[in-house]
Amino acid sequence: MNIAIIGLGNIGSYLYKYLLSNKKILEKKNNCLPNVIYVSAKNKKRKRNIKISKNKWLANYLDATKLKKIDIIIELIGGAEGPAKKLVFNALKNKKHVVTANKALIAKYGDKLSKIAEENNVNLEFEAAVCGGVPVIRALKEGLIANKINRVYGIFNGTSNYILSSMDKENKNFKEVLIKAKKLGYAEKNPKSDLNGEDVASKLKILSSLCFNSFINNNIFVEGINFIDKFDIDNANNLGFKIKLLGVSEIIDNKIYQRVHPTLIKKTSYIASIDGVLNAVIVDGKPIGQNVIQGEGAGPEATTSALVSDISSILRGNIKFPFSISNNERKKLLYKEISDRSYSAYLRFDVVDKPGVLSNITNIFSKNKVSIKRLIQNPSKSKKFASIIIITHTSKDRFLNKVLNQIEKKTYIIKRPKLIRIGIN
């Protein structure tokens, strides 16, 4: 089968080399030869450490969607709009198989794209879009096909997980760790979508629709790790927790709850042990019980592993619905806002240390019927200020936020208060 790779950054170049040097073993395993006959990239002259003969370069990247001899298009441009969108829509319409690592595109246009793929009887594969080398998409579509899944959650972003676990281990603050992460290549120059939860949100939306046989649901609560500081990490530690950025999607009473937020997780739990740039996906279903898949979440190596599994599936002629089930059968799920979800929480109030403050704060908790499980007051060195850490009993998110908002307005508050949810229940 003839392949065109569109986009030759770190990942595209690594994939190109991989396919060249592993042609034979892939042919042996799939009974079909993968042949890269065309490439295209915005910057043709960039250093890539690969030799590509001139006649392999497409004049225009969109030619890949028109040339008859191309069977599979690998989209590695990135971004939900612009050239990536144009390429994938046109490719599927012209009956080309598409393999993509583009989570933003699939999270936004996955429903439309899968409809076109199904109508044209071609594959749209996106293993590389979710948690890089963790073969979770294929596991959901094939290995775990028998299961009715009611929850999927985990650590889906290596950059933010590296930052949180480094703050924990190395006694450094957010800024210091972010600088180190950039140096090591664990954070991009502009790590915005990694830190604000958007990257996790895209992956979670894709996982949800695969797990629940539903259309992509855009109702999702998203909060990043930008506001977490070393003091929170230390407090969590003292209380027996780690802070992790989790994506959680679950079905409760036939409605979907989707949320991305930093979460206090018991130190002894499996998910607390996932450190550094690792990703982990946990699936709860019937009859299987719980299943965990863990691995490298990003980088050219892990992403190539995912891309090649998609390419191999196409080489074997394993035509499948992009979201595991025909679009006619996918459901539109009713959703619930996170405000209806209940959990215990960690709240932090930095206050002026004067009489009456503590009683005012606890009074606001009591009025809103949020009951306090544990309270720790730490004075600052100057003794003028204090940090009050409160662990609540289980309470609805909306009441926790009400408490937060009411206390935030008080004149004794010197910093924006914090709410970090505990556990995943």
Added chain:
Amino acid sequence: MNIAIIGLGNIGSYLYKYLLSNKKILEKKNNCLPNVIYVSAKNKKRKRNIKISKNKWLANYLDATKLKKIDIIIELIGGAEGPAKKLVFNALKNKKHVVTANKALIAKYGDKLSKIAEENNVNLEFEAAVCGGVPVIRALKEGLIANKINRVYGIFNGTSNYILSSMDKENKNFKEVLIKAKKLGYAEKNPKSDLNGEDVASKLKILSSLCFNSFINNNIFVEGINFIDKFDIDNANNLGFKIKLLGVSEIIDNKIYQRVHPTLIKKTSYIASIDGVLNAVIVDGKPIGQNVIQGEGAGPEATTSALVSDISSILRGNIKFPFSISNNERKKLLYKEISDRSYSAYLRFDVVDKPGVLSNITNIFSKNKVSIKRLIQNPSKSKKFASIIIITHTSKDRFLNKVLNQIEKKTYIIKRPKLIRIGIN
């Protein structure tokens, strides 16, 4: 597609019910209806809580291999020989797809069977034979297809893992825990192959050949958990370790080492956190790095999840080589004995507490060039006996065993000495 289920114990009955009540969703996902048209079992009258009409029962189980309208045979008889062997060989010869949960059969006859399956262009699927609900076979054949794997290891037996982790947590000895495990259904009436490592060995052999694209290699060192007692568990704990029964297969200098034995694992490592009846498979490869899959290793629910993923693959017409690659391409690997492998080890000597013993023991270590990293001598309450625990530096297995054998012959030894290997390097 028409299915015959042969063997209706706990698993067969659960699968029968599952396929009946999930026919529609499986058809939607695979574009093909799975239809159970025949069953067979040794004891027709056993209580099963399922209603099977008389005309579904085969007169003779081998008829399943002859009847033209049967497409897929599910073998749930068990055992490497006898009826299971007859059924699967005949089924493949007669161009029936076979799905089996029979690790003993595949570990013993997998090479022959896969040859017949390939010649007849039918599937031989055995996801359920290795670690139940952990979808590792499919992950190796598809999700991780791009990777050159150099090591696979993990916890592959729920019974022994339950016993080891219960001894650790509940302050009970081996016998007490085994009785409890039987009560809870975590150990069979005759748990011999679970405790002596044979069950893990079968699974490891199958995983090795899939990971390394090789024929099944029977050269494997196997040691079970029968000789582990509460005192060893406590010693391990005090030294910062847990004891786990591991299967490890690795390629070193193009040769395969396969071994199954109790192993001291650092408490902080991922594998030490796998408790109870869970299974975990860890794969090291390139380009992926490390990948982990974890889940329920046994029971009708987990096994059915695996069986249905195999059945679905066949429904979708996803014909694959049983061991991922054609038999013509599978290699015969050279192997190395475990005696050439090096690691540090835990040794325990129960001795008469008299002068000269310690110096004699350390002298034997020194003569065999096994260097001691740590030594702890604990007197018994009567002060007549003592336990000497020694942690060695890295040393070849054959030298560790030489030390063990030489000391075992001494008259001051009152119990068979123990050697438990540390880590997986």
